[in-house]
Amino acid sequence: MALSLTVNGDHLASTADPTTPLVDILREELHLTGAKPVCREGFCGACMVLIDGTPRPSCLTPAALADGCEIRTVEGLATQGQLNRIQAALDTSDAVQCGMCFPGMVVSLTHLLATTPDAVREDIRAALTGNICRCTGYERIIDATLLALATK
Amino acid sequence: MIPGPQMRNAPVETRNATTSIHVAPSLASALDALAEYGAAGAAFAGGTWIMRSPVRHEPLRAHYVAIGRIPELGSIRIGPNAVEIGAAVTHAALAAALSDLPEFNVLVAAAARSANPAIREMATIGGNLATSDFAAADCVPALLCLDAEVEISSRDGCERMKLERFLEIRSTLAPGRLVTQIIVPRGEHKTAHARLPLRKAGDYPVAIVSLSISVDGTGRVRTARIAVGSVEPVARRWERLDAALIGRPLDPAHAARVAAELAGEFAGRDSVDAPAWYRVSVLPGLVRRAVAAALGA
Ligand SMILES: Cc1cc2nc3c(=O)[nH]c(=O)nc-3n(C[C@H](O)[C@H](O)[C@H](O)COP(=O)(O)OP(=O)(O)OC[C@H]3O[C@@H](n4cnc5c(N)ncnc54)[C@H](O)[C@@H]3O)c2cc1C
Ligand code: FES
Ligand code: FES
Numbered sequence: 454m455a456l457s458l459t460v461n462g463d464h465l466a467s468t469a470d471p472t473t474p475l476v477d478i479l480r481e482e483l484h485l486t487g488a489k490p491v492c493r494e495g496f497c498g499a500c501m502v503l504i505d506g507t508p509r510p511s512c513l514t515p516a517a518l519a520d521g522c523e524i525r526t527v528e529g530l531a532t533q534g535q536l537n538r539i540q541a542a543l544d545t546s547d548a549v550q551c552g553m554c555f556p557g558m559v560v561s562l563t564h565l566l567a568t569t570p571d572a573v574r575e576d577i578r579a580a581l582t583g584n585i586c587r588c589t590g591y592e593r594i595i596d597a598t599l600l601a602l603a604t605k
Numbered sequence: 606m607i608p609g610p611q612m613r614n615a616p617v618e619t620r621n622a623t624t625s626i627h628v629a630p631s632l633a634s635a636l637d638a639l640a641e642y643g644a645a646g647a648a649f650a651g652g653t654w655i656m657r658s659p660v661r662h663e664p665l666r667a668h669y670v671a672i673g674r675i676p677e678l679g680s681i682r683i684g685p686n687a688v689e690i691g692a693a694v695t696h697a698a699l700a701a702a703l704s705d706l707p708e709f710n711v712l713v714a715a716a717a718r719s720a721n722p723a724i725r726e727m728a729t730i731g732g733n734l735a736t737s738d739f740a741a742a743d744c745v746p747a748l749l750c751l752d753a754e755v756e757i758s759s760r761d762g763c764e765r766m767k768l769e770r771f772l773e774i775r776s777t778l779a780p781g782r783l784v785t786q787i788i789v790p791r792g793e794h795k796t797a798h799a800r801l802p803l804r805k806a807g808d809y810p811v812a813i814v815s816l817s818i819s820v821d822g823t824g825r826v827r828t829a830r831i832a833v834g835s836v837e838p839v840a841r842r843w844e845r846l847d848a849a850l851i852g853r854p855l856d857p858a859h860a861a862r863v864a865a866e867l868a869g870e871f872a873g874r875d876s877v878d879a880p881a882w883y884r885v886s887v888l889p890g891l892v893r894r895a896v897a898a899a900l901g902a
Contacts, residue, residue, distance in 0.1 A: 471664060474656065495724050496659050496807070496812070508723045509648040513656040515649075516670060517626035582807045585720025 456520040461487065471517035475554025477537035478516055479526060485571040486515035487527035498584035501557035502526045508564050516594070527556035530563055539563055543594070550588035556582050560593060562598055606665070628671045632678065632758070632785070635670050640781040642668040642761045648783055649673075650693055650732040650800055653724055654739065673729070678785060690787045692731025696720070696744075699730055710898075711796035711815050712789070715747035723809050731784040734768070737776040738838075738873060741809035745772070747798050747836035748787065749842055750817040756786035772839055778793065794819050794828075795855075797898035799891040800835075803878060811879045812836050814891040818855060826850045831892070836871050836884040846869065855900060860894035 455466045460483060469478050474493070479485045479502070483594040491499040494514045500511045530537050536544065539562040549555055558581070565572055565580045572580070577598045580590075586594065626649060629635035639646055649655055649669035658665050672678055678693035681702045688709070690699060700717035703709040720728060733744040734755065748768050755771040757764055759782045766774075769782075796817040800810035813834035819827045829847040834840035849863045868888045873881030 470624060472656075472669070493660055495653055495720070498721070498723070501723065507726055507728065511724055513653055513724075513727065515626060515652060515656060516704045517628060519671070520628075551762070579806070580722060583723050583805075 456516050458519055458524060459517040459522070460524045461526060467516060469516045471515060473511050473516045475481065475502070475516060475519045475524070476511035478519075479511060479524075485526050485528050489553060489556065491553070495555070496583070496585065498557040498561060498581075499554055501560040501584065503560055506564070508561050527559050530559060536547065536556075537563060538601040538604055539566055539598065542597040542604065546593055546597035546600060548597045550586075554586040554588075558586070558594060562594075562601070565598070566601055567568060570602065572598075574599070587598040616885065619672075624665045624669065625667070626669045626671055629675055632675050634756060635672050635675060636760045636781070636783060638668075638670045638681055639783060643780040646670060646780065648731075650729040650735075651695065651724075651727040653720075653728040654732060654736050672731075672783070673880055679783055680812065684791075688789045688791065690730055690789065692784045693729045693787060694731075696725040696728050696730070696733075697722075697769055700725070708791060708794050708796060709751070709789070711750060711798040711817060714798035715743035715815065716801075718798075718806065719743040734771065734787070735775055735778075735784055738829040740838050740840075741813075741835040742840065743798070743800060743810065743813060744833065745840040746832035748789065748811050749832035749840060750796065750815040750830040751764075751789050752817075752830060753790075754788045756788065757782050758780070758785040759783070760761075760782045769842070772841075775872070792819070795899040797895040799895035799898065801887055801891060809878065810835050812884045812887050812891055813840070814895045816892075816895050816899060818850070818896075820855055822855050826853055826855050831895075833871065833888065836873055836888065838874055843867070843870075857896040857900070858894040860896045861889040864892040865889040870902060 455468055458465050466476050467482055476488050476490045481490050487513050488502055489499040490512050491497045492547050494508045495513050501508050502511045504522050540559055561584050569576055608823050627638045646668040647666045649671045678691040680691045681694055682689040696719055700713050703713050730744055733742045753768045754765050755768055794817045798815045800813045801808050802808040807845040816831045818829045821827045829850045830841045831846050833843050845867050868885050871885045873885045874880045
């Protein structure tokens with residue numbers, strides 16, 4: 454049975470097996486390669502996407518449970534070619550190193566900005582518990598998030 | 606485990622192409638489907654354990670019944686004598702619902718500090734109790750110290766049992782049976798959950814001490830229920846420590862000293878993240894932290 458997915462506003466059908474992890478559909482069928490399957494265990498956050506507005510590791514989300522949901526990936530966060538607040542702040546702060554973790558970081562932080570506009574350093578750290586970065590040591594990412602929070 | 610830097614970008618080879626998922630709209634539909642699938646079927650709650658089967662080199666079942674959209678399994682009822690928690694309540698929802706009730710500090714801490722924020726939005730309390738191979742489950746010791754009961758339903762009816770009993774039988778639970786509720790009695794207890802992950806957060810705990818204690822008018826321990834998780838393959842109560850604390854003033858340093866004397870009864874489990882001896886050796890420190898947290902509440 455075909456699954457119906459709404460990805461970044463586009464309505465799409467998939468015939469993937471119901472237990473196929475969403476990350477594989479995004480990458481292999483839809484060629485949206487922002488979300489990355491790094492651990493496939495829910496630890497690293499590199500595959501994070503928004504499902505009905507909530508950050509979810511797409512490696513642990515089976516196709517059958519993404520059916521009918523509104524999915525937003527890092528590719529769908531800019532509007533009309535305009536980076537969103539956290540994307541712009543990460544760019545301005547030169548926070549990105551290898552970039553492997555960033556699609557997931559941007560997704561988690563986009564949600565934090567939307568839901569916790571008065572977040573402080575500790576809130577940002579807690580929100581990134583499930584987003585592992587091998588390169589940056591996190592501090593520049595946190596500084597960029599504080600900058601984004603201050604930019605209304 | 607903290608993932609290594611390489612990508613696991615091999616999508617399909619370990620999956621079973623014939624697996625089905627029935628998204629149950631109601632409890633009756635879930636119980637019917639589970640009865641029909643028998644041993645080939647299983648509940649699919651948050652999926653945070655099941656979806657990692659390929660990484661553990663375990664086959665998936667042929668059929669899953671997704672229970673996350675069944676209204677009664679997602680609800681929490683706070684009554685005067687007990688709290689009834691639907692099995693598909695997520696860690697995040699549980700922590701939010703009980704955060705104003707200090708007697709449940711232990712359960713709120715277990716649910717609010719396990720894993721990471723995205724996982725807490727998915728993983729369920731029923732899945733946490735039902736996963737027999739998961740030694741580091743936070744809610745298991747928390748619910749042991751709260752003397753919780755588990756309700757199990759099937760097409761033929763339902764039964765209740767103590768959590769201790771459920772832990773003994775869970776790996777051989779007959780096909781078609783589903784954990785539907787967790788029932789936690791209320792009381793005037795001081796409770797706390799002390800866990801030790803390797804990093805500040807995000808890892809499995811190396812060891813967990815959960816406790817629920819009541820004290821008399823003079824500050825002496827009247828009742829104590831202490832449970833230990835992640836040290837042995839299955840969480841269990843620490844009854845000798847309970848007995849040693851009763852009648853004594855509640856004091857973190859004293860409790861830690863007694864714990865150090867009694868910790869030898871734990872065998873510990875070895876795994877890549879921590880050796881057996883280490884898990885046992887941190888117990889007195891966790892007992893001290895848990896008692897201090899309970900006193901502070
Ligand atoms: C990165 C990561 C870190 C984690 N860290 C922690 C941690 O620190 N502490 C912690 O406690 N947890 C942690 N977990 C979560 C752990 O996987 C879950 O708490 C739990 O063990 C599984 O819950 P689930 O709802 O996702 O279950 P599922 O994956 O849906 O199911 C797990 C098993 O339980 C069975 N099952 C599920 N629900 C029922 C039911 N109602 N009746 C009968 N059987 C049922 C399933 O058939 C399956 O066998 C972590 C998970 C991840 C991914
Ligand atoms: S690949 Fe999904 S969390 Fe690491
Ligand atoms: S920038 Fe390299 S992993 Fe984060």
